[in-house]
Amino acid sequence: AQTVTQSQPEMSVQEAETVTLSCTYDTSESDYYLFWYKQPPSRQMILVIRQEAYKQQNATENRFSVNFQKAAKSFSLKISDSQLGDAAMYFCALLYSGAGSYQLTFGKGTKLSVIP
Amino acid sequence: GAGVSQTPSNKVTEKGKYVELRCDPISGHTALYWYRQSLGQGPEFLIYFQGTGAADDSGLPNDRFFAVRPEGSVSTLKIQRTERGDSAVYLCASSLVAGGWETQYFGPGTRLLVL
Numbered sequence: 001a002q003t004v005t006q007s008q009p010e011m012s013v014q015e016a017e018t019v020t021l022s023c024t025y026d027t028s029e030s031d032y033y034l035f036w037y038k039q040p041p042s043r044q045m046i047l048v049i050r051q052e053a054y055k056q057q058n059a060t061e062n063r064f065s066v067n068f069q070k071a072a073k074s075f076s077l078k079i080s081d082s083q084l085g086d087a088a089m090y091f092c093a094l095l096y097s098g099a100g101s102y103q104l105t106f107g108k109g110t111k112l113s114v115i116p
Numbered sequence: 117g118a119g120v121s122q123t124p125s126n127k128v129t130e131k132g133k134y135v136e137l138r139c140d141p142i143s144g145h146t147a148l149y150w151y152r153q154s155l156g157q158g159p160e161f162l163i164y165f166q167g168t169g170a171a172d173d174s175g176l177p178n179d180r181f182f183a184v185r186p187e188g189s190v191s192t193l194k195i196q197r198t199e200r201g202d203s204a205v206y207l208c209a210s211s212l213v214a215g216g217w218e219t220q221y222f223g224p225g226t227r228l229l230v231l
Contacts, residue, residue: 004158033216043205044119045159045222052217091158097216101172102147104220106158 002027002094006107013082014115020067021077021110023092030054032096034068034075035104039089048090051075079112087114118142120223122208128229129198137193137226141210148191149220150183151207159207165191166214198230 003026013019025034036048051059051068058066063080079086089111093104121140129135141148147166151159161175165185173183180198185191195202205227209220 031216037222043207043225043227045207045209047219047221050217050219093158095216101174102164102211102214102216102218102220103149103161103172103175104151104159105161108156108158 002029002032002096002105004092004094004105004107006092006110008110009108010111010113012113012115013079013086015082015084017082018078018080019082019112021079021090021092021112023075023077023107025073025075025092025094027073027094027096029096029098031098032094034066035093035095036064036066036075036077037091037093037106038086039091039109041088045091049077082114084114084116087112120208120210120221122206122223122226124226125224126227126229128231130231131198131200133198133230135195135198135228137195137206137228139191139193139208139210139223141189141191141208142221143189145210145212145221146188147211147214147218148185149209149211150191150193151209153205153207153225155204162193164214171214195228198228200230203228203230 034051092107149164150162153159163173205225207225209222211218
């Protein structure tokens with residue numbers, strides 16, 4: 001079984017500053033995928049960034065980057081130059097596809113507030 | 117449509133009633149997923165379809181929950197004899213094919229309230 005833990009229920013950041021959201025996970029598998037999803041008040045989950053476990057290079061998408069530490073089972077999200085539109089719930093998720101299922105396992109989320 | 121759509125947006129029902137929640141995936145997407153998100157929690161997997169068949173229904177909590185996708189496109193999640201504990205947001209997602217790397221695109225969800 002897979003578990004995902006987000007230890008920060010809430011975070012805040014000043015506009016234009018940088019913030020890092022933490023995520024740890026547990027799995028006995030070696031081949032899996034990690035994701036960060038954003039959920040604004042509209043409820044629609046939007047993919048922010050993803051990482052394949054077998055790739056050592058950290059993924060980046062514009063202002064979003066991750067710090068993937070496989071041995072430590074850590075997958076943090078860094079948001080640079082924070083904007084008001086970044087305010088939302090952020091969910092870390094893991095997907096293990098080895099058993100033929102493609103279910104995402106999510107953490108409880110971190111609520112990010114952006115202060116103008 | 118451009119994205120995954122779900123109807124209704126909100127549903128209020130009474131304990132013991134039957135409800136159906138509908139999901140329209142992105143056109144051409146063969147894989148479809150249902151998740152349930154309780155207040156203050158992350159989404160939890162319920163069931164996933166590849167085409168018309170349920171490939172993994174291990175997340176369905178009990179036999180009151182059932183889902184179908186008869187033509188490999190629209191899916192309906194059915195809940196019988198609803199209980200107050202069923203109150204949650206039900207999210208649907210679709211992906212082009214089922215695969216670890218494939219992005220799951222989510223709909224806006226149906227908020228179910230059981231009184």
